[in-house]
Amino acid sequence: MEHEIARLYETLKLVVGFIYPNEIELHWNLLIVIYPYVTGLVAGAFILASLVKVFRVKEVQPTYRLSLLTALAFLIVAPLPLVFHLGRMERGFEMFLTPNPSSAMAMFGFVYIWYLMAVLLLEIWFDYRKSFIVWAEQEKGYKRFVYRVLSLFTKDTSPSAISFDKKAVYGITVVGIPSAFLLHGYVGFIFGSVKANPWWSSVLMPIVFLFSAIVSGIALVLMIYLVAVLVRKEEPDMACIDKLASFLFYMMLVDFSLEALDFVHRIYQSEDSIHILGQMISERLFVSLIVMQLILGMIVPLIAIALIKMFKWPAEIRRLSYFIIALLVQLGIFTTRWNVVIGGQLFSKSFRGLTAYKIYVGGVEGLLVSLGFLVLPFIILYILVRWLPPWEEQRAPSIKS
Amino acid sequence: MRKERPGNGHDQSRRDFCRTILLGTLSLVVPGSVIGATGTKGLSDWYGTKYKPKEHLYAMGIKVDRCIGCGRCVDACKRENNVPDYPFYTRTWIERYITTEEGQTIVDSPNGGKDGFKAQVSDKKLLKTYFVPKICNQCHKPPCVQVCPVGATYKTDDGVILVDPEYCIGCRYCIQACPYGMRYFHPKTRVVDKCTFCYHRIVKGLLPACVEVCPTQARVFGDLKSKASPVIQFVRFNKIFVLKPDLNTEPKVYYADLDMEVR
Numbered sequence: 234m235e236h237e238i239a240r241l242y243e244t245l246k247l248v249v250g251f252i253y254p255n256e257i258e259l260h261w262n263l264l265i266v267i268y269p270y271v272t273g274l275v276a277g278a279f280i281l282a283s284l285v286k287v288f289r290v291k292e293v294q295p296t297y298r299l300s301l302l303t304a305l306a307f308l309i310v311a312p313l314p315l316v317f318h319l320g321r322m323e324r325g326f327e328m329f330l331t332p333n334p335s336s337a338m339a340m341f342g343f344v345y346i347w348y349l350m351a352v353l354l355l356e357i358w359f360d361y362r363k364s365f366i367v368w369a370e371q372e373k374g375y376k377r378f379v380y381r382v383l384s385l386f387t388k389d390t391s392p393s394a395i396s397f398d399k400k401a402v403y404g405i406t407v408v409g410i411p412s413a414f415l416l417h418g419y420v421g422f423i424f425g426s427v428k429a430n431p432w433w434s435s436v437l438m439p440i441v442f443l444f445s446a447i448v449s450g451i452a453l454v455l456m457i458y459l460v461a462v463l464v465r466k467e468e469p470d471m472a473c474i475d476k477l478a479s480f481l482f483y484m485m486l487v488d489f490s491l492e493a494l495d496f497v498h499r500i501y502q503s504e505d506s507i508h509i510l511g512q513m514i515s516e517r518l519f520v521s522l523i524v525m526q527l528i529l530g531m532i533v534p535l536i537a538i539a540l541i542k543m544f545k546w547p548a549e550i551r552r553l554s555y556f557i558i559a560l561l562v563q564l565g566i567f568t569t570r571w572n573v574v575i576g577g578q579l580f581s582k583s584f585r586g587l588t589a590y591k592i593y594v595g596g597v598e599g600l601l602v603s604l605g606f607l608v609l610p611f612i613i614l615y616i617l618v619r620w621l622p623p624w625e626e627q628r629a630p631s632i633k634s
Numbered sequence: 635m636r637k638e639r640p641g642n643g644h645d646q647s648r649r650d651f652c653r654t655i656l657l658g659t660l661s662l663v664v665p666g667s668v669i670g671a672t673g674t675k676g677l678s679d680w681y682g683t684k685y686k687p688k689e690h691l692y693a694m695g696i697k698v699d700r701c702i703g704c705g706r707c708v709d710a711c712k713r714e715n716n717v718p719d720y721p722f723y724t725r726t727w728i729e730r731y732i733t734t735e736e737g738q739t740i741v742d743s744p745n746g747g748k749d750g751f752k753a754q755v756s757d758k759k760l761l762k763t764y765f766v767p768k769i770c771n772q773c774h775k776p777p778c779v780q781v782c783p784v785g786a787t788y789k790t791d792d793g794v795i796l797v798d799p800e801y802c803i804g805c806r807y808c809i810q811a812c813p814y815g816m817r818y819f820h821p822k823t824r825v826v827d828k829c830t831f832c833y834h835r836i837v838k839g840l841l842p843a844c845v846e847v848c849p850t851q852a853r854v855f856g857d858l859k860s861k862a863s864p865v866i867q868f869v870r871f872n873k874i875f876v877l878k879p880d881l882n883t884e885p886k887v888y889y890a891d892l893d894m895e896v897r
Contacts, residue, residue, distance in 0.1 A: 332784070
């Protein structure tokens with residue numbers, strides 16, 4: 234406790250203007266920045282996967298299974314920063330036992346469980362079921378047993394069973410798209426519905442969250458696919474990569490338009506909070522909002538993709554550029570989350586002053602733990618890819634039988 | 635026309651089914667109602683036998699012109715309710731407003747006003763200056779209660795917003811939802827804490843600590859359901875204002891002589 238008090242005294246020195254006494258401490262910190270970021274990646278990756286199944290975008294087929302596994306890896310991690318952030322972690326489960334129906338946050342648990350159990354796991358299971366059976370036959374020892382368990386001891390690979398699997402995957406994806414929208418639009422609602430906070434309170438918030446989620450998901454799968462191609466030394470599918478970049482471009486345009494609309498609307502309406510929000514952007518969020526989110530995370534990638542499309546650069550340079558672009562987009566979306574979550578707490582609800590936020594390295598809410606939550610999904614993804622290879626040639630034997 | 639089924643097997647099982655459902659429902663409802671009844675009794679034990687929460691509705695009146703910024707209320711509140719004695723945690727505080735002749739308004743609240751205020755040394759000529767005590771508005775439509783994921787913060791029948799410290803999970807959504815910055819995160823208990831109107835005192839007919847110690851009677855406390863209550867008099871004889879009325883939270887802390895600068 235002494236540690237926290239000492240930090241608050243340090244923060245007190247950085248306060249500008251007048252803020253309410255209880256506002257010196259910033260309550261939703263780096264962990265809560267990671268939560269919408271990770272959830273957004275889940276929703277985005279899933280929507281990319283649904284492009285193949287529902288919208289029949291054949292070019293991105295090579296990333297279908299990879300997208301699903303990416304969504305699963307990140308979905309497993311998504312609630313962890315929330316739980317770690319609770320003052321009383323041991324009581325977190327009460328959210329399921331005695332949920333308050335009027336609370337947006339209480340419903341998150343149910344949306345999460347629905348998405349994990351009814352959408353993602355089911356879709357992965359139906360899509361992999363035949364592969365599990367084939368792999369179980371090919372493998373020996375404990376691996377064989379694991380695949381048997383994963384297939385839930387089904388053995389039916391008859392054409393009618395396979396066609397049922399396909400239908401099921403299609404049906405789940407159709408339900409999954411609105412569910413993915415719900416999962417992340419809903420995270421936006423947690424912030425957008427807080428009427429006390431003019432930086433958050435916006436009906437556009439869920440929609441902006443959703444489109445930025447799709448942007449980040451596509452960029453992430455693009456990055457992972459590029460790395461996977463490199464590591465596996467296989468021939469990259471440029472049609473797929475170009476298509477991903479195109480979708481990234483369109484989604485970024487929508488995202489950019491929505492955010493611009495929000496911005497213009499705020500300035501034009503010029504409500505009583507406008508001065509303090511302006512002061513916050515220029516004094517506290519300039520680097521993260523203007524430089525990182527807007528210029529590096531949005532404008533530079535948009536121009537770069539447009540240039541690549543116009544001048545038809547050679548494949549190798551395209552791949553390298555796409556990777557850098559996707560990396561910049563990730564940075565942009567992460568800072569978007571930062572600017573929403575941290576930005577919404579930097580100004581006083583008296584609209585008369587600003588507090589400050591400093592990241593510390595150690596502690597449950599520190600930098601190291603947060604980095605851990607960003608690395609953990611990749612470790613889970615590595616394990617998933619090891620056990621459930623998402624590559625198309627592994628699917629091939631199962632298709633021909 | 636319904637066809638009679640041969641044999642009575644189906645009807646028999648249907649009757650059994652209905653009986654099972656009925657007994658099952660009763661077995662769920664009866665213990666629940668017993669627990670409910672004893673639960674209410676427990677509550678009346680706690681309140682005292684004569685106290686009936688539904689017969690009261692508490693509110694506070696604050697006469698801005700009377701406040702001298704001595705900070706006794708902040709100090710009394712911290713002592714009465716074991717609020718950590720640091721500038722970052724407080725259930726009530728006092729803000730000082732200084733408006734210069736140029737029309738600029740400066741606001742401060744050092745240590746929540748607990749130690750009083752030092753004279754502001756300023757070259758600028760003062761137009762006006764005043765103190766504004768702040769306390770939880772015990773909103774009729776509390777956004778903090780709406781957002782609590784587990785229902786740990788709730789509105790009592792007598793209109794006070796409380797936090798159950800043994801149930802709060804410490805997510806701090808309520809802190810974000812409160813438009814008035816009234817809630818803080820207790821560094822020791824790791825749950826949210828806020829003003830209770832000194833609930834443990836008012837149910838015994840005592841005044842909240844901040845009202846009790848105020849030397850100028852800037853704070854008035856009472857029951858809106860009792861016509862003789864000081865707060866009814868306050869509302870009747872003053873032009874009343876509430877904080878951030880546009881947010882439709884319907885506060886039950888009423889201000890008289892409030893300046894438009896105060897938010």
